[in-house]
Amino acid sequence: MKKALICGVSGQDGAYLAKLLLEKGYQVFGGSRDAQMSGFRNLEKLGIRKDIQLISVNINDFRSVLQTLIKTKPYEVYNLAGQSSVGLSFEQPVETLESISVGTLNLLEAIRFSDLPIKLYNAGSSECFGDTGHAAADELTPFRPRSPYGVAKAAAFWQVANYREAYQLFVSTGILFNHESPLRPERFVTRKIVAAACRIAQGSDEKLTLGNIDIARDWGWAPDYVEAMWLMLQQSQPDDYVIATGHTCKLKDFIRVVFDCVGLNWEDHVRTDPAFFRPTDIAEGHANPTKAREQLGWQAAHRMEDVARLMVDDQLR
Template sequence: MKALICGIGGQDGSYLAKLLLEKGYEVIGTSRDSMIAPFTNLERLGIKQKVSLFSMAINDFRSVLTVIDTHRPNEIYNLAGQTSVGLSFEQPVEAMESIAQGTLNMLEAIRFVDPAIRFYNAGSSECYGDTGADGADEGRPFWPRSPYAVAKASAYWLTRSYRESYGLHASTGILFNHESPLRPERFVTQKIVRAAARIAAGSKEKLKLGNIDIYRDWGWAPDYVDAMWRMLQQDQAGDYVVATGESCALEEFVRKAFVYFGLDWHDHVTTNRDLFRPSDIKYSCGNPLKAKQELNWSATYKVDDVISAMCSEAVQQELSMRNQELKT
């Protein structure tokens, strides 16, 4: 089996590549410019030399068509495109082009090259807007509240349209928040964990956050890439909510992360209204029942496990940095 992962350098792409290699796949990965991309996450997982890397601009149809026609994969995982809700307010055109237009380019290329190729589209819980405490399932209407969410909703409907119109095996995973040590610090969970680790190591910094009175359904990224793979193994394509089914306040996430390091977050954290988004979701929670029933998938990590794993890795990174400083 041969798999093409678009956006292989990100958190999900790297974990997915590791999973597929373990299953015996030949893995091909793309980024906008593979010659200069560092692929740090692949290096951290020890798999960079085990995958083939190529350049591809997902918003350029010719580029997408050339890569798919050249490599003829059995499965394509579209994880490329803008990944930040906050950034999408500043760069809405880039969000639409890299997510919606990029997905359309992938689907059209598959239709031209080989309609038997199975396609995974990375959806997002942001499409739902505020879910309330009940948890959103696949039948809940979308109410996107950011350019990122609008783009993801468009990509979802494009994927569904090509599945229904052309018979493509094209599925969307509507993934709720999922984290890991591979997250960069521009994501709030990693920002919190790394700051707490530095403060515990002696830093005098203050952690500045935006709105902490929000609730999110946080899971573990390696769990979620397993769900992606399972979707493409089904006889019939479909759309699936991937979530833990539980939500946690961001304030509680902060508290637990600082407690891990023996700290009281009140002493080290400030909120800044300049960091608030133009619009935000109060409560986000998913209902993964369909994934459990049809994919035999469920989250192995809940939020406390995620926090512990991220904090433990942050400790190791701080120790590694200290050792490097001592050597120099």
């Protein structure tokens, strides 16, 4: 039986990945900073909490990481931990950089030090690219991050690349574009929109206040994306991959689809407020996931319209 350690198992991607690995017959260890006190609501929602061996690990503490690897001896490690909100990273830049960059470095160094045959997946982000205009970013596109979160993810990406080249470790980064699901907390704009639209449809007289709704993103479905993570560690050689649908839509299009799903005209219920604008933001995000399709055999099964409908269906359930 293969063993996998998921650092950040309580988040959206961690929960869906845990479910996927369990279905594939893995023994899954779920890493969290405090496994005794954490709620693990996402694991409960997916009905898999009892199937996962929860373990306390602080990836900002090298000793904690090393002890966890030696204790669990996983075949695969998935690094999904760290502060995950772009917006929050402007308010908490130090915590964001430390949790993502230092945490990744500790995992890499612990794998090297332990000398265990571990394959590592590192969660990268399209935020590393910054604003590429209408150009679709691929694995060779230069990084120009425009947020503390993007800077931290870029640092982690190059740490992984360095350890792969210098120490011949099997370590890969998935450069994931936006991917959503009902497991997102409401601080993420997609969940905020879905939750508000459903409340309004059920009688609430509130107005949904948002920032810049003209931004454009490549939105996918999170359960599709965790399959790509797993596929990266099944290859004969480690490498980095852009994971996306290849289709970009404006936020206002996502809003329209969500409100259409509940029988409302979005323009009657949504307003914008400059106070919600970020200090720097990416106007458009375009992706070219050709390498993932050709080398991993992976392709997104859902587009933005599917994602919006699935999230509304779950909210109204």
